[in-house]
Amino acid sequence: MLKLEGCELQNGGFSLAADLQIEAGQRVAVIGPSGAGKTTLIEAIAGFLPISRGRLIWRDQDLTAMAPGRRPMAMLFQDSNLFPHLSVAQNVGLGIRPNLRLNATEQAKVQAAIDRVGLKGLEDRKPAALSGGQQSRVALGRVLVQGRDVLLLDEPFAALGPALKAEMLDLVAALAAESGATVLMVSHDPADARRIADQVVLVAEGLAHPPVATGPLLDNPPPALKAYLG
Amino acid sequence: MIGVLFAVALRADPGAGLGPADWSAIRFTVWQAILSASCSVLLAIPVARGIARRRFWGRRVLIALMGAPFILPVIVAILGILVVFGRSGWISDLLVLMGQEPLRIYGLQGVVLAHVFFNLPLATRLILQGWQEIPAERFRLAAQLNVDGPSMWRLLEWPMLRQVVPGAFAVIFAICLSSFAVALTLGGGPRATTIELAIYEAFRLEFDLGRAALLSGLQLVLTGLAAFVALRMAIGEGFGSGLDRPLRRWDGQAAVARGLDVVWITAAGLFLVLPxxxxxxxxxxGLLSLSARSADLLVRAAGNSLVISATSTLLMLVLVVPMTVAIALRPLNGGGVLAELAGLLGLAVSPLVIGTGLFIVLFPFVDPFALALPVTALVNALMALPFALRILVPRVRDILARYGRLALSLDLQGWTFMRVVLLPRLRPQLGFAAGLAAALSMGDLGVIALFSDSETATLPLQVYRLMGAYRTDAAAAGALLLLCLSVGMFYVLDRGGRRHAET
Structure with missing residues (x-):
């Protein structure tokens, strides 16, 4: 279980309160108006933003002061998820060993991940020689080999077309189902939430609400969400 | 380094005070530096613009050549400038044929001309780098929006120049403040003496260490102020990230724009190529008519120069990478202030000032002349440091801003981060910096002039001695050898760094 206990997050002059729990293995969408603090919430969980009050707990372990790379979490950013000077295989390999000194087993694992995300044969390409969708697949391949408990997505597919985005979300759902990972994904599109999320965390008016089931919430939105959905 | 400066301060002899000759040296130093830096930067803008947006035959060679005068051993360049612009040089010969007076190169105009020759290419390269750091995606977007001419200027070029030009001006100003060899050969006399030249004369001719130290202190304050301003000017937020797409340009296709670019590039090319x-x-x-004894002298001097150059380049690289990272992380890490201060000192402290200081430190313990070569290598590395920092720091800041969070989330840290992310992405800039360091050291005629005895010599010093002895043919031969070695080392290192990188 991922717990935010009485957390207060500050980003510039802006502050967000969060006191909620997310069951392990859930897929949760974080939705809310632009500027309400969705990214702030995700970045605080990932460790890029200090938590000024309260505690962040994963499976009885206090993560509040842990460095981002040591947390049991993988994150995909809005952009710059790949290193342009490294090949597909190297970008994926970083998820196993940052120093890229992989043994045969680990190399096989990288290859399996590349095959799994549908990039067989493109191992030696550089990111600039890939399409947007393929770049997303490389990043997901890395998430796969990282094998972390929690996957944080800060709208990494926002630049893709609807069909491609849906394809990526389905891939995320499938990968998460295989590994049992917990997924937290920022989205400004309720359709994304309906597509893969069991639950929704609504972020609005300085508060991150506890998760509720996706369908009922979207069918019968509270006023803050209603204003956003229109 | 601080210790050396302390020695200078202790030994300075204020009793004599500053005479009228010293004041005129100060005035001349500042005035020629302002003129030289302004001319270099203003002329460099149209040239860099032309090179940035044109693809033409010989472009790579021209860019490599732009590195040449700066890395060119001063003594060699002066020889070349005299042949072209001197009183009996090519242009004067033409003027005389047309019934005009020959050019008068000695004095202020000669010093400024030589400085522009050295620094126009540096300014062009610095500004060109600014142009190249605008990601290809921005130009693509601009082309899509049909941005051209004045709008392109306002949208991309002016913001970039505002970021790059003040820094370039300040660096060149600081370089020209500590001009020694140019003033030694083209200036001199009461009306065209720089402070550096005055230090040398006090040291070598009068052996008045107190006066040399006083003048060094003065030089230090002046260049220190200039360097301080120069470093304050390295501001700006960069142009965001791209995906390393190959650069293509769609703007500036009108006939007038093309014509102007051709004129600027040709003029700059001729100005650099003729000398x-x-x-x-x-x-x-000269090489063909070399006597066995002269050949032996030159080869031994060249060997010394190669060893010094390689040593000082390695030393510089070992020093510069941690310093760069410390400075780039500065907002998070107070220790970076020290590193930046060291870079500032490197820019502010001229070879002659360090040389004077080291001499004062070493004099009581060992024979300073016996250590001429190691001291030269060390001082050369320190001299190259500020240039390397200027080249590397903005790039490292960019890399950290772009990939810092991704690296953190993957637990890429310390040496692994350096090896996997930083050094590969920094390679073009590292190659450029190493090339500069190697060539600067190869052609340096500063410390070695203070420390050498008649036995030891580097190649530039040997050439200077041959010139002084009116052995013009042998001097020209040595100069050509020196030119090949300097440019060769720079080219190999710079090219090695830029391989596979869009130029």
């Missing part, structure tokens, strides 16, 4: 050609033309006959 270099002059060296080659007079050096080849």
């Amino acid at each position: 270099l050609a002059a060296i080659v033309l007079s050096g080849i006959p």
